[in-house]
Amino acid sequence: MQAADINDIWERILQVAKQTLPPAIYSSLSTSLIPMSIDNNSIHIGVMQSFIKSVIESQQTVSKLLTDAIKQVTGKELNMVLLDLFPQKDDVPTAPHVADTFTENTAENTSTNTIENTVVSDADNIDKKSSKPTKQEVPYQEEFYTPVYADPVYIQRKEVDELIPDEPMFPVDQPQMVQTLQSTDIPIDLSSSQLNSGYRFDNYITGNANRIPFGAAQNVSEHPGGDYNPLFIYGPSGLGKTHLMHAIGNAIVERYPNLKVMCTTSEKFMNLFIESIRKRQGELFRNTFRNIDVLLIDDIQFLENKEGTKTEFFNTFNELLDNNKQIVLTSDTMPNDMDQFEERLRSRFQAGYVATMENPDLETRIAILKALVEKENNKNRNLVIDNDAINYVALQFDENIRVLQGAFNKLIGTASLEQRTSSIDLEYTKKTLSDIITTERVTLIDIESIQDFISTYFNIKKQDLLGKKRKAQFAFPRQIAMYLCRDVINESYPQIAAAFSRDHTTILHAYDKISKEIDKNPETKQIILDIKSKLSSLN
Known part of the structure; x- marks a missing residue:
C-alpha cells in the first residue's frame, strides 16, 4: 500500500478515535503515532515517544478504543503492533497518570461501576493463563466518559527490523547536492529540492494586486534571515505564489552560492518525514531540514490535518528561526484561519510578514x-x-x-x-x-463611474460619498460602492482603497458587510441587483 493511502487511512482512524478518547489522551496520541504499514492481518504503528507506548499498552480501554477505530475504518479486526521508533536507553520518562479505570454513564448504572481492571504489557511477556483480572468499585468520573470493556487487549510485539526496508532513503555516504550550492561542514541531501529555474523575478509580471508581495520577496532574496522572516505569502490558487517563492530561491542561489536552499511542497515534506520514520533515518531527516539556510515550502495548509507531521514541522520551524535561517511559506489560507494548527504555530507564521496576493486587475x-x-x-x-x-x-x-x-x-x-x-x-x-465563456463580460466600467452612479442612485453628493461622514445615508451607499468596485470590476483592494482615500482593511470590511447583508436581507439583495442591472446598461 502506498504511503499516501496509509496516511489517509490513519487520518480517518484518528478522527474516529477522537470521538471516544478523552481530549488530553487523544492530543498526545495523535501527535506521537505514525502509521508504518498495514496488511490483511495487522497495522504497524510507530511511536515517537516511549512513554506513549507504555500508556497504550497499560490501559486496556485506550487500546480497545484504538482497535475499535481501526476496525470501523478498515472493516477488519487487525492486530495493532506498536513499534518504539526512538527507544530510550536510560531515564525513560514515566508515563503520565491515566485513570486505571474508565466508567460508562448509562441509565442502568449512574452511581458506581464495577469493571475489570487489567494492565496489559507486551504480548511476549504475558502469561494469559495466570492473568487474573481484579474487580474494583470505582465512583463515576465525569471527565472520562468512556465505555467499559471487560476483556483484556493483547498487543502483539514484533521486531522493528522486520518492517524496515534495506535501502536507505537519504544517501549516507554521498548525498546529492544541488549543483549551484556548495557544501559546508555538514553533508545534507538536497536532491529533493525542487527549485524551478524558469520561475524568476525578471519574468514575473507585477501590478497593483501583487506589488507588495513582490517587494517583500525581493527583500528576502537580498537579505535572507532579515526583517521578513518568516515570509508568509497568502492568496487564492492560481495567482503566482509558487512562481514568487521559486524566484526567491533562484535569486538566493545566484546571489549566495554557499547557502543551502531547500524548496519543496508540504506534501513532499510529509512523505519524506513518513519515509524517514519507516526507514529509521530520523536523524538524517532532521539533518536535511534543520541544517539548511533557506527553507521554501509551498501550500503549507496541506499539513493542517497531519498531526504527526505538524509536530515535526513545528520543531523544524523553530530550530531554523532560532538560528536566523530564512523560511518562506505559501498558502491559500490565512494563518488565523488555520483552525487545525495550534496557536503557537499560527502566531509564528504571523511573526514575520504576511504578504497578501489578490486577483490581478x-x-x-x-x-x-x-x-x-x-x-x-x-x-x-x-x-x-x-x-x-x-x-x-x-x-x-x-x-x-x-x-x-x-x-x-x-x-x-x-x-x-x-x-x-x-x-x-x-x-x-x-x-x-x-x-x-459562461457569461460574456463586456462592461468596461471603472471605479470613478461606479462612484458617479452610486451618488446619483442614492441622491447624495459625490464629495459626501467619498468623505468621512458616518451617517447611514452616506456610509451605506459608500460601502455599496466599495463592494461593487470589487464584485463587478474586480479591482484590487489597494486600488479601491486609494480611490476612496481609505486603507485596504476598510474596503475588506465593507465588502464582507455588504456580502452578508445580501445573504440575509432581501431588500439589500434587491438593491444590489437593481444597481448591477442599471450599471450594465451604461454600455
Whole structure:
C-alpha cells in the first residue's frame, strides 16, 4: 500500500478515535503515532515517544478504543503492533497518570461501576493463563466518559527490523547536492529540492494586486534571515505564489552560492518525514531540514490535518528561526484561519510578514497576455494578436492567472492548428473561446463611474460619498460602492482603497458587510441587483 493511502487511512482512524478518547489522551496520541504499514492481518504503528507506548499498552480501554477505530475504518479486526521508533536507553520518562479505570454513564448504572481492571504489557511477556483480572468499585468520573470493556487487549510485539526496508532513503555516504550550492561542514541531501529555474523575478509580471508581495520577496532574496522572516505569502490558487517563492530561491542561489536552499511542497515534506520514520533515518531527516539556510515550502495548509507531521514541522520551524535561517511559506489560507494548527504555530507564521496576493486587475492581465505573446514569438512563431483581442481575453478571464493562461493557450493552440497565428483578431478570438465563456463580460466600467452612479442612485453628493461622514445615508451607499468596485470590476483592494482615500482593511470590511447583508436581507439583495442591472446598461 502506498504511503499516501496509509496516511489517509490513519487520518480517518484518528478522527474516529477522537470521538471516544478523552481530549488530553487523544492530543498526545495523535501527535506521537505514525502509521508504518498495514496488511490483511495487522497495522504497524510507530511511536515517537516511549512513554506513549507504555500508556497504550497499560490501559486496556485506550487500546480497545484504538482497535475499535481501526476496525470501523478498515472493516477488519487487525492486530495493532506498536513499534518504539526512538527507544530510550536510560531515564525513560514515566508515563503520565491515566485513570486505571474508565466508567460508562448509562441509565442502568449512574452511581458506581464495577469493571475489570487489567494492565496489559507486551504480548511476549504475558502469561494469559495466570492473568487474573481484579474487580474494583470505582465512583463515576465525569471527565472520562468512556465505555467499559471487560476483556483484556493483547498487543502483539514484533521486531522493528522486520518492517524496515534495506535501502536507505537519504544517501549516507554521498548525498546529492544541488549543483549551484556548495557544501559546508555538514553533508545534507538536497536532491529533493525542487527549485524551478524558469520561475524568476525578471519574468514575473507585477501590478497593483501583487506589488507588495513582490517587494517583500525581493527583500528576502537580498537579505535572507532579515526583517521578513518568516515570509508568509497568502492568496487564492492560481495567482503566482509558487512562481514568487521559486524566484526567491533562484535569486538566493545566484546571489549566495554557499547557502543551502531547500524548496519543496508540504506534501513532499510529509512523505519524506513518513519515509524517514519507516526507514529509521530520523536523524538524517532532521539533518536535511534543520541544517539548511533557506527553507521554501509551498501550500503549507496541506499539513493542517497531519498531526504527526505538524509536530515535526513545528520543531523544524523553530530550530531554523532560532538560528536566523530564512523560511518562506505559501498558502491559500490565512494563518488565523488555520483552525487545525495550534496557536503557537499560527502566531509564528504571523511573526514575520504576511504578504497578501489578490486577483490581478485588468491592466496586469493585459500585461501578462502581452508577455505570453512575446514568449511565443521567442519560439520563432509568427504570432500576431490584435490589441482588441488581447483586451477581450483579459476582460473575460479575470478569475486568476492560471485560468487566463488556459484561455490564451486554447486560443493559440486552435489558431496554430488552423494556421491563423499571424492574424488573430477580435472576431476570431470570440469564436474560438465562446465555449469556455459562461457569461460574456463586456462592461468596461471603472471605479470613478461606479462612484458617479452610486451618488446619483442614492441622491447624495459625490464629495459626501467619498468623505468621512458616518451617517447611514452616506456610509451605506459608500460601502455599496466599495463592494461593487470589487464584485463587478474586480479591482484590487489597494486600488479601491486609494480611490476612496481609505486603507485596504476598510474596503475588506465593507465588502464582507455588504456580502452578508445580501445573504440575509432581501431588500439589500434587491438593491444590489437593481444597481448591477442599471450599471450594465451604461454600455
